[in-house]
Amino acid sequence: MGTEELVIGIIEEGDPEYELIVVEVEAPEEPRPEDPFVRVKVFAPRVPDPKWFRFRKDQTVASAAEHAAKAFGYTAGSPTFETKDKVVLDRSLTLEAAGVHNREVLDLVDAGTGV
Amino acid sequence: MSSLPPTAVRAIVESEWPGSVAWAGRHGWAVTLQPDELVLRGATYHPAVHRLVEFVAHLDDYKALPPAWRVVVPGTDDAAGPAHFPKPGPEASIFHGNLVLCAPWNRLAYKSVNDAGPHTDWGGPEGWLNLGGDHTTAHTLGDMLASIDRFLRLSPGMMG
Numbered sequence: 016m017g018t019e020e021l022v023i024g025i026i027e028e029g030d031p032e033y034e035l036i037v038v039e040v041e042a043p044e045e046p047r048p049e050d051p052f053v054r055v056k057v058f059a060p061r062v063p064d065p066k067w068f069r070f071r072k073d074q075t076v077a078s079a080a081e082h083a084a085k086a087f088g089y090t091a092g093s094p095t096f097e098t099k100d101k102v103v104l105d106r107s108l109t110l111e112a113a114g115v116h117n118r119e120v121l122d123l124v125d126a127g128t129g130v
Numbered sequence: 131m132s133s134l135p136p137t138a139v140r141a142i143v144e145s146e147w148p149g150s151v152a153w154a155g156r157h158g159w160a161v162t163l164q165p166d167e168l169v170l171r172g173a174t175y176h177p178a179v180h181r182l183v184e185f186v187a188h189l190d191d192y193k194a195l196p197p198a199w200r201v202v203v204p205g206t207d208d209a210a211g212p213a214h215f216p217k218p219g220p221e222a223s224i225f226h227g228n229l230v231l232c233a234p235w236n237r238l239a240y241k242s243v244n245d246a247g248p249h250t251d252w253g254g255p256e257g258w259l260n261l262g263g264d265h266t267t268a269h270t271l272g273d274m275l276a277s278i279d280r281f282l283r284l285s286p287g288m289m290g
Contacts, residue, residue, distance in 0.1 A: 059272075060275060061270040062271055092268075127267050128265055129221065129225075129233075130233065130265045
């Protein structure tokens, strides 16, 4: 499948990559260095179930996290992602620069400051 | 001040509870809900010093008002002293020297509610869902637990 027909956003039933990314998540993945997208599984603290998203690798963490936050019903705050190793990603970096990789599991967190 | 019927508060809390439990399970927290008393308890280990830290939220009038979050001596309802209260830092933190969780989503951060509350500049706690600014934002119980967890991981130890 070419990547030219793909768009950023939530990956759900009907998406051309739904079977590959969500259903066959355990299948080994062939490296695709030319692929402009990264697919991530995102958990949010307010709901039990995660959602899958496709983002551009050159998209900022802030932009991707805001997209995901909106899908989970957030309307305020400064969302970012936290990795399984508890690293809170810098919102100003691109996903690629932040080291986000295909099929990574991320948590949505608020990056707001203390007071 | 608002006074919501406990049944209405309980419905809100129970709608948010599954997300909170799932989050806690993924992040090494133990959470319990006492629905009759409208009290949430959450405990975890302080990552830097491996000591148990426990947080209690009184949820009456939620979400007309934010919960009243306190740090307690683990296993009790006694307010935490310095030995049981996380130290702030190195960045701006919700852990305040007044031994208050200082966040717009904590009723006790408001001076109008709590003498030890640092904030007179946020208006009253009834406006907590519409407060702008760069500070921590959390509008559900799961989001509040996640925010506490994030600042706890930055904390270098206990106050005392």
